[in-house]
Amino acid sequence: MNRIKEKIQHCTKEDIVRFLAIYAVAVFLILFLVCPLCTLFIKAFQDKNGAFVGLMQFAKYFSSRSMVYAISNTFFVAIASTLISVTLAFFFSYALSRKNVPFKGFFRYVGMIPIFAPTMLLGIALIYLFGNKGILTALGLAIPLYGKVGIIIAESIYCFPVATTILMVAFSAADNRLYEAAETMGTSALRKMLTITIPNVKYGLVSALFVAFTYSFTDFGAPSVVGGNYNVLATDVYKQVVGQQNFNMGAVVGIILLFPAVLSFVVDRITSKKQSAAISAKAVPYQIKPHRSSDFAATVFCFIISLAMLLFFAVALFASVIKLWPYNLTFTLSNYDLSNAAAGNGAAAFRNSILISVISAFLGTILTFVGAYMIEKSKKFVISRKITYFLSITPLAIPGTVVGLSFIMFFNAPIFQIPFTEYALVNPFHGIYGTIWIIVLANMVHFYSVPFSTATTALKRIDKEFETVSESLAVPFYKTLRRVTLPMCFPAICEMWVYFFVNSLVTVSAVVFLYSPASPIAPVMIVSMQGAGQTAPAAAMCMLLLFINLAMRLVYEGLRKHQQKKAKIKNQGGQG
Known part of the structure; x- marks a missing residue:
């Protein structure tokens, strides 16, 4: 006391x-x-009456075949989309960090666009590309869109910018002395990749894998648009709570969703600390050396990724300014009249x-x-x-x-x-x-x-x-x-x-x-409109949200550059 x-x-x-x-x-x-x-x-x-029943709700959930299928489906699409997105993000980040690629700023910003859009927009773009009346479907590139394939494609695009951000940071922490020593010993490019580059970014790679897995495991937007009858946990919990008002079973599914996220969080914290500890104060920044063939290949790869990203959002924009696909392709802005959308x-x-x-x-x-x-x-x-x-x-x-x-x-x-x-x-x-x-x-x-x-x-x-x-x-x-x-x-x-x-x-x-x-x-209204067949107004609302977010980001970038310029002038004045 x-x-x-x-x-x-x-x-x-x-x-x-x-x-x-x-x-x-x-x-x-x-x-x-x-x-x-x-x-x-x-x-x-x-x-439902509030009586304690122990693990009975969990036993009931796992005894249902459809529920077990939802878990296995969720793991399958999460693992597949994680491997695809992180692999593409790895080579994209490597190209931007380690190769002489022109227009790096442009490629980096294009790769980040999915962050600023609702995930439903990716599903809507996929419908216009690969749906029954899709643009690419008409050209003979048909795929079984509704189900696991559509979800995997949408989630791969959704997770790509997140994995890229993590890996860009990992690639920035490189010691050029290791590469100089390897070149002195005549080490091949492949061997340098396997013995120096990948071990150097292993913690960032592990973090990107777990974060991407969590994002795709728990996302609701893409499965709600292109999932069809392919049941996953995110849509299953929505059906339990909103559709059947079964809050207790919804809580069970919520806890199941929580486990992978907590595991990802723990791994991310451990890898982040190890990566910080692995950075030496004596490390020399990586020096990019010109290599015509690999620089050209890296540029082509970045161009293909950026073109694919722009294609998705260009298709979504196209969907929002036509009357009725594919029967009436007349240009119209009526879809952007939100006073008539969603009743x-x-x-x-x-x-x-x-x-x-x-x-x-x-x-x-x-x-x-x-x-x-x-x-x-x-x-x-x-x-x-x-x-x-x-x-x-x-x-x-x-x-x-x-x-x-x-x-x-x-x-x-x-x-x-x-x-x-x-x-x-x-x-x-x-x-x-x-x-x-x-x-x-x-x-x-x-x-x-x-x-x-x-x-x-x-x-x-x-x-x-x-x-x-x-x-x-x-x-x-x-x-x-x-x-x-x-x-x-x-x-x-x-x-x-x-x-x-x-x-x-x-x-x-x-x-x-x-x-x-x-x-x-707006995000929930988009899901409702798309489910009711109002795909064009849903695409228009998605594009409006995207435009606002991009404008907000551009304003921030302008303020940041102005602040940096102001600080630089102030420092020069102080030195003078």
């Missing part, structure tokens, strides 16, 4: 503010991450999606930056900081489908029954259910970890002497934060804002469980 009193007495007003800030972030994550997940776990071990709810859904994305971006950026700042720049409250840090990286292991499931079970319950007692607690958050705020909270939780990591990385680059000098001069930390830290972290803050906005605008896995007819949103 005496020690506690002494600690309280030694706490300054700034310490109290810091503690309250850390506490607020931790409470937010406990309330809207831990509590919904706990609700999900409890539901999986109960029956008149298209415009409202589009406005809601923009509003939700903006709110999620603002609140999410503030929350994640405050949390990262208090964890990185505070020296006290060690236990609170460690708990908050653990909670901050946890959402990276939670698929969007599981976030949506846990939210609907947590917010939909008017009361919470206390186990093994007759008492119950009133749910104070029940009123949020059915509003846009439940989707905002889901987006903030779902996409929390990546912006948090971005903020943490940016804060670690700032010299700790700023805080030390401020403390010695008795300058409040919030003044240092406002005058020094925020201006220096401005590019990272913009990156965080854009990440929240872009992902909140196109995500469907989580929000498909949370929207209501009173508050429609």
Whole structure:
């Protein structure tokens, strides 16, 4: 007690503010991450009446042949799409990092386009290319689109930019001394690839494999469009919860979806640490040397990948500006009249999606930056900081489908029954259910970890002497934060804002469980329109979301370049 009193007495007003800030972030994550997940776990071990039944729900699920097929189907398409996407991303990243390829910036940006579009757009493009009346089908390139083939193609495109981003970072950490030694010894290009390049990027490769697997394993958008009767877990859980209102069985499927994601998260954390430890401070940056034949092959490969990407989105754009494929190819912009789409709810859904994305971006950026700042720049409250840090990286292991499931079970319950007692607690958050705020909270939780990591990385680059000098001069930390830290972290803050906005605008896995007819949103409306045969209006809405995200990214790139140019001029002026 005496020690506690002494600690309280030694706490300054700034310490109290810091503690309250850390506490607020931790409470937010406990309330809207831990509590919904706990609700999900409890539901999986109960029956519809709320009675505890142990593993009976799991036994019932695995005793159903169709359910077991859904698991095996999900693993098959996830493994296939992961191998395809990571293999293509490996050679694409290698070409951009290690070869003299012209227009690298153009190829890199084209390869990133799928990030900015809903996954349903890939399915719609596939229908216009390989469907029964598809463009390539008419040319004799028919494939069994609806089912595993269509899902694998769509998921491979969806996972490609994610794997490319990871592998580009891995290829950037190379020691040129190893390659110089190999050339001196007359080592062949193939042997250098097998003995130097692949071992050097092995941790990034493993991380890319597991992340791509998780993305394809848990995605809902592509299977909902081109899955047909090929049942996978993401669509199965939707049928259980939305179609049959079987929340308990939905919780079982959610837990099954959670296991691969958690495994991927653990592997990614381990490989990231090992990769960081493997980078030597004495390493010499890789020097690209011209090699005509391999440079030409790399350029051709990048061109083919980029052409395929552009083809998919060009076809989707074409689908959105014609009246009726393939019978009436007249140009029209009527599909972009959202007031007539989805029984008149298209415009409202589009406005809601923009509003939700903006709110999620603002609140999410503030929350994640405050949390990262208090964890990185505070020296006290060690236990609170460690708990908050653990909670901050946890959402990276939670698929969007599981976030949506846990939210609907947590917010939909008017009361919470206390186990093994007759008492119950009133749910104070029940009123949020059915509003846009439940989707905002889901987006903030779902996409929390990546912006948090971005903020943490940016804060670690700032010299700790700023805080030390401020403390010695008795300058409040919030003044240092406002005058020094925020201006220096401005590019990272913009990156965080854009990440929240872009992902909140196109995500469907989580929000498909949370929207209501009173508050429609664009991604879910796209799924409904495509299912009702309104493919052209669905394509138009997808393209609008893509255009907005691309415009937002271009604005961010412009701000970043302006900031860099401004900093360069300032440095030159200081040196002069």
